[in-house]
Amino acid sequence: MGILSILLCVPLVGVLVLxxxxxxxxxxxxxxANLTTFVTLILTIYLYFPxxxxxxxxxxxxxxxxxxxxxxxxxxxxxxxxxSLPLLMLTTLVSxxxxxxxxxxxxxxxxxxSLFLLLEVGTIGVFLATNLVLFFFFxxxxxxxxxxxxxxxxxxxxxxxxxxxxxxNGLGSAFLLIGIVGIYVYFGSVDYxxxxxxxxxSSFNPFTWTLLTLLLVAFAIKLPIFPFHRWMLLxxxxxxxxxxxxxxxxxxxxxxxGMLRFGVSLFPDYMEYISTLLAVFxxxxxxxxxxxxxxxxxxKSVLAYSSISHMGIILLGIAAANQVGLxxxxxxxxxxxxxxxxxxxxxxxxxxxxxxxxxxxxGGLAKSMPIYSGILMVASLGLLGLPGxxxxxxxxxxxxxxxERHPIYASVGTLxxxxxxxxxxxxxLSVSFGEQKKSISHQDIAWKEWxxxxxxxxxxxxxxxxxxxxxxTLNHTLETIVSDWRG
Amino acid sequence: xxxxxxxxxxxxxLLVGIALILxxxxxxxxxxxxxxxxxxxxxTVTASGLFVILQGKEVISLFxxxxxxxxxxxxxxLLLIVGTLLVVILSFSEKLAAKGExxxxxxSALLGAMTLVSAAELVMLFVSLELLSLSAYVLVGMHxxxxxxxxxxxxxxxxxxxxxxxxxxxxxxxxxxxxxTSLTEMSGNLAVAFTNNNEMLLYLGFFLILVGIGFKIAxxxxxxxxxxxxxxxxxxxxxxxxxxxxxxxxxxxxxxxxSLFGTQGIQSVLHGVVIPALLVLSILSxxxxxxxxxxxxxxKRMLAYSSIGHAGYMxxxxITILLGGESVAYSSLYYYFVAYLLASTGTFxxxxxxxxxxxxxxxxxxxxxxxxxxxxxxxxxxxLSLAGIPxxxxxxxxxxILVGAFGNSLFxxxxxxxxxxxxxxxxxxxxIRQMYWQEDEKAEKERVSWxxxxxxxxxxxxxxxxxxxxxxxxxxxxxWFM
Numbered sequence: 016m017g018i019l020s021i022l023l024c025v026p027l028v029g030v031l032v033l034x035x036x037x038x039x040x041x042x043x044x045x046x047x048a049n050l051t052t053f054v055t056l057i058l059t060i061y062l063y064f065p066x067x068x069x070x071x072x073x074x075x076x077x078x079x080x081x082x083x084x085x086x087x088x089x090x091x092x093x094x095x096x097x098x099s100l101p102l103l104m105l106t107t108l109v110s111x112x113x114x115x116x117x118x119x120x121x122x123x124x125x126x127x128x129s130l131f132l133l134l135e136v137g138t139i140g141v142f143l144a145t146n147l148v149l150f151f152f153f154x155x156x157x158x159x160x161x162x163x164x165x166x167x168x169x170x171x172x173x174x175x176x177x178x179x180x181x182x183x184n185g186l187g188s189a190f191l192l193i194g195i196v197g198i199y200v201y202f203g204s205v206d207y208x209x210x211x212x213x214x215x216x217s218s219f220n221p222f223t224w225t226l227l228t229l230l231l232v233a234f235a236i237k238l239p240i241f242p243f244h245r246w247m248l249l250x251x252x253x254x255x256x257x258x259x260x261x262x263x264x265x266x267x268x269x270x271x272x273g274m275l276r277f278g279v280s281l282f283p284d285y286m287e288y289i290s291t292l293l294a295v296f297x298x299x300x301x302x303x304x305x306x307x308x309x310x311x312x313x314x315k316s317v318l319a320y321s322s323i324s325h326m327g328i329i330l331l332g333i334a335a336a337n338q339v340g341l342x343x344x345x346x347x348x349x350x351x352x353x354x355x356x357x358x359x360x361x362x363x364x365x366x367x368x369x370x371x372x373x374x375x376x377x378g379g380l381a382k383s384m385p386i387y388s389g390i391l392m393v394a395s396l397g398l399l400g401l402p403g404x405x406x407x408x409x410x411x412x413x414x415x416x417x418x419e420r421h422p423i424y425a426s427v428g429t430l431x432x433x434x435x436x437x438x439x440x441x442x443x444l445s446v447s448f449g450e451q452k453k454s455i456s457h458q459d460i461a462w463k464e465w466x467x468x469x470x471x472x473x474x475x476x477x478x479x480x481x482x483x484x485x486x487x488t489l490n491h492t493l494e495t496i497v498s499d500w501r502g
Numbered sequence: 503x504x505x506x507x508x509x510x511x512x513x514x515x516l517l518v519g520i521a522l523i524l525x526x527x528x529x530x531x532x533x534x535x536x537x538x539x540x541x542x543x544x545x546t547v548t549a550s551g552l553f554v555i556l557q558g559k560e561v562i563s564l565f566x567x568x569x570x571x572x573x574x575x576x577x578x579x580l581l582l583i584v585g586t587l588l589v590v591i592l593s594f595s596e597k598l599a600a601k602g603e604x605x606x607x608x609x610s611a612l613l614g615a616m617t618l619v620s621a622a623e624l625v626m627l628f629v630s631l632e633l634l635s636l637s638a639y640v641l642v643g644m645h646x647x648x649x650x651x652x653x654x655x656x657x658x659x660x661x662x663x664x665x666x667x668x669x670x671x672x673x674x675x676x677x678x679x680x681x682x683t684s685l686t687e688m689s690g691n692l693a694v695a696f697t698n699n700n701e702m703l704l705y706l707g708f709f710l711i712l713v714g715i716g717f718k719i720a721x722x723x724x725x726x727x728x729x730x731x732x733x734x735x736x737x738x739x740x741x742x743x744x745x746x747x748x749x750x751x752x753x754x755x756x757x758x759x760x761s762l763f764g765t766q767g768i769q770s771v772l773h774g775v776v777i778p779a780l781l782v783l784s785i786l787s788x789x790x791x792x793x794x795x796x797x798x799x800x801x802k803r804m805l806a807y808s809s810i811g812h813a814g815y816m817x818x819x820x821i822t823i824l825l826g827g828e829s830v831a832y833s834s835l836y837y838y839f840v841a842y843l844l845a846s847t848g849t850f851x852x853x854x855x856x857x858x859x860x861x862x863x864x865x866x867x868x869x870x871x872x873x874x875x876x877x878x879x880x881x882x883x884x885x886l887s888l889a890g891i892p893x894x895x896x897x898x899x900x901x902x903i904l905v906g907a908f909g910n911s912l913f914x915x916x917x918x919x920x921x922x923x924x925x926x927x928x929x930x931x932x933x934i935r936q937m938y939w940q941e942d943e944k945a946e947k948e949r950v951s952w953x954x955x956x957x958x959x960x961x962x963x964x965x966x967x968x969x970x971x972x973x974x975x976x977x978x979x980x981x982w983f984m
Binding site for chain 2: 151156177186193
């Protein structure tokens, strides 16, 4: 059993161990979950060092899994490359912080943490899988566990949120499955590396277009892209904050990862061909999200629309169809993952104290909760793309790439950055500053809360100051992808 | 003679078992336990299964080709046997089984199903089908004191009788056209009959038979009986109908259509009439079954509609077999059978435990996760398998069907299959929601009898095993039966 399989099994072991504890031992459940996610984090950090830049898939494990008649066997194959490594690290980091942030969950903790760890298996597996069928297995695992996590522990409209999540993403999965089966039957394989050789380049045919469209729609629902975004708003607002950390931090990035992995690297020339279309959708997301975020009266909704806006930037980076743009897209995935994890940790902590996230009920927290407000400030600055924080580099790279291909769209895109500053600062001002609405002063966050938050802040600053941390591993993989585009 | 006895051994054993149960019923006192009869039934079915396995890859043909048995047929027989065995075990804790004729009828129904699978001649087909159906009519009405049960039996007799009439009428056309009742001879003669301007008669016969088959497998628009009968029948018998009787119906369909219109048949009829008719049947079943299931409050009715939807998926597998395009076709149908058998039997077993004698609506599941977390978990797994979620056998079943459909360029059907699957998420997950989100004042743990527990454990293991390591079964089908 290789190290990647061990990584996949660690959370499973955690789930098993959890089953031996009685229902009421809340603190034991927390300790086990935190430990498990911590071990996965350590394992991925440990993977970072022996990882060799300039090579294809590494730590590869491949075992024959099953065969359909005369088709090529489907194997259990996992591996890491420059594209999946940063996202994997994001996953384990956010999962760890997310499991710490789950202190606000106070009932049915055994079930909660079991599902949480299963969700982690799913998210890790999605980034490790190197064949489409295995990818789909893990993709669906996240769907099922999220359904429970939203539905049982969410806020008042949790059922609607859970069902919308299920039906939208179920449809997405259906599209994805059709696409996968189509690829399997017509190109005879589901392995990434053999598909990259098999799928013909620059011979556009309607069938391949259909397959690509199916895949793109599936990931567009996950990302989400403008007309498919409704479910995601509900989930952001109704799911418990610790679950939204995973949702906004990792699950949305699966959409971006899917587009890069299956769109750009399997069908490079097709993606280049539709880059204008992608750019248009990206702009719509960017501006629509930003404008609506400005109009929201509730903190979680502001963040939800800001997520839509930021996913637009990822799309713009992909639309750029060059190395800088793709680099921006991946960096934006990481950066937004970290920022939204931080934000929803903050939201959880806030809700715990104020029992409200309506902007009109908040205000003046800087006085009573200085540490909290300080971290919120850093997070907001990251979200609006202040240089020196991770948000800036990613947006800069995405737009830089886009300028090369579609200068006009890119200039419109910069508008989105200004809007981001407007809505973020508006939200920040009404939470931290101004008049305190209630006479009760809230207790500031404890070390258990600010320490993990601080950890995230350090990472955000780290990437902002030294983006090569990620780019160095990423670039080589992107180079091989981009080499299909005009040399 | 000795050879014939060996060749027919699985059926002989069932007959012996039936006789033993009859004698036992006479010898036993009226109020003494019938457990021993159940044990005899279980052992008989097991022995019959062993003999099916022992026959291996032999190809048997008896009574001038009216009874055939080859590995493919044997694989289906094995499924029927396993399904019946699970039903027999479930029945140990069923009060109805206090009557001796319960097991007797169960075995005779199985005997009918087994000969139905082996039959290669119209009369034999019909006789077997009637043996299966008549036994099933009585079994459905076993709850004599319960109105719903009697009503269900009555409806089943009426619907079933009508469909048998259609079937028989259709068969008479085929006999008239070809002058033979043997399916092997018929496929040759049919081509001659077809060229003699008798197409209309052929089509008429085909559609009449399709009505009969459609009824047996509960495909839309011949599905009306299923919800009422599933609801009224005792849960163990519902399981038998949903699993064994349905699989036998599909085997009949495959045998009849395969030998007359399969790859050696008349291609213009196959592509012009048979496949389109089946496509319509399949699409209607998928849509109607899954959409109406959304509105069902009664659990057994919901499962009835869901099984109608599953029939739609299985018809796609049948179509791919008839088109003969892909080598995966047969194993995809078989895989789906297995997945469906495991998940359905498990679901019904849990329903039997949870609902006891009450007629189960969705509320009986409320708060199950608190009362019996293990049961709630098992039921969730079965429902996920029925919904076709990865890591369960149901997903691999769906995947194989999809691969077959794509291989034969049946894109639209594959698309509809996946869309209706998404619709089905809604009602399967609603039950899961009921178990995990809805609280209930009832606090006592569910009492699980050992027999139900055994069946649930077995089906759970199977669902996971075939979902995570599909190779075991896929290879099994490949090497053992072909």
